[in-house]
Amino acid sequence: MRILVFGGNSLLARAFTASAPSGAEVRIAGHAEIDAPELLDGVDVVVNFARHPDDMRLPYDPARDVDRRLAKRVSPLTARYVMLSSRKAYAASAQWDATEDSALCGQDVYGANKVASEAAIRRLLPADRLTVLRIGNVIGPERIPGRRSFMGFMLNTLADTGEIVFDMSPFVSRDFVTVEHVAAQLGRIVELGLTGTYNLSSGTGIMCGELALAVIRGHGKGQLRIIDPRHADAFRLDVSRLVRETGLRQTADEIISYCYNLGRALG
Template sequence: MSIVVVGDTSLIAQALRQGGQTAGWRFIGHREALAGSAWLDGVSQVLNLAYNPALRNGYEHALDFELALARRIEPLAQVRYIMASSRLVYGPALNDQALHESQEPQPVATYGIGKLITERAMTQMLGERLTIVRMSNIFGYELEHTRRNFFAIALRSLLGEQRIVLDMSPFVERDFLPVEILASWLARIAENPQPGIFNLGSGIGTPTGRIAQWLLEGFGRGELLVTNLREFDAFRLDMGAARSTYGIPGLTSNALRQHCLALGARLHEESRLLQGYA
């Protein structure tokens, strides 16, 4: 069995590399994946983590790298494909209820709309050889300015200004999952991929203000500034399918807290280095 991960520089790929389960896996970039087909010799599973950022401005088939990759795999009956999708495919959670794979997707964000288009096209091409994982808000140690997710913005602000700014109510609950935990679950899925759609998240909603509090606690100083009390985009993922198929349990609130504390502590050390206290 040979497993290839496409998108070798992504946050998730970096976390996968650090896991013992992936020692024999191959990691390649999207350009290498499309340059030829020799890399597919003897491959049994492909996990794609690459995505064309231009699609965030509006979906175009010609820009969809994933479809181009799937066309190479389509005639190879022995190859299974794992697609990394997003909870944004579902659209807003109604009455803050958990998002479930069986519900009809109604995406409103451009990213979610595009991912749904890709999911459906991929299903037509690969059928039972396709596994789709819809992921929640994945976080790790990210300081790059190109990253615009909740955690990356919070970490940069805490490092540079010793504060976290929320433009929403701190009571809004969302599903957050550490990238290290996601990587361990993806490794389990890639070893024996099953057809269908599977949610991957903590399975619980955690107030964004609580997340900020834990980061500040780990960092050892700083403040939380709330500039808007709007309530929007509360959600959590139902983990029943992943639990029954792969034994993936979700994550407890205490485990989530420990990951946030560790991120804050790591950021504290980064701050010391920047100030010349190494």
């Protein structure tokens, strides 16, 4: 099997590349190669990890849509395509226990862009060659300067200032999943040839404060400070469809232990 990993510099792409199916030939490409004539030569599966940074704040633009551009190139071939969408594609009212059939309209600008992108590639590719994965809140070893993700912000501020600062209630539950688990699920999806739409996360709601305190305990020092107690953006995905196919599931205890070890690594 020949797999093209597009956007190979991302944290998730690197994890997937390191755990790709046994015997697979993995090729990595980036934004600069999106129009290269030889990009898809001999490729069986394309997994796209790339997106345009403006997708987070600007309305949908098909010219900016990396998935649409890649899918258009894949369409005349026989290769399968895997799109990494987001749980934010679901409506705000459907964020808790969202199934793959829940209402789609986008929770915010980014979510609306993912909805539009999903629709665009469905028009370009047949269902038996397309996999769409709506992913939860991925966490990993994100001690990277300027990293704005949930875990990146926690690790950076704890290491730099000795505290983690929340602008929401620590009792807000969200569906977290480790980068390694997402990579393992992706590997099984590619290996099994799964197509269709799947939620990919742990399917477990964990209070954000519990994760922050696990990181602090692992680090051995620090404090959690709350500057706004609003109850914001609780969500949990129903992942039963994917679990039935792959047999892989991540527990809350595994995630909390993982966060403790991330804190230890800061030392």
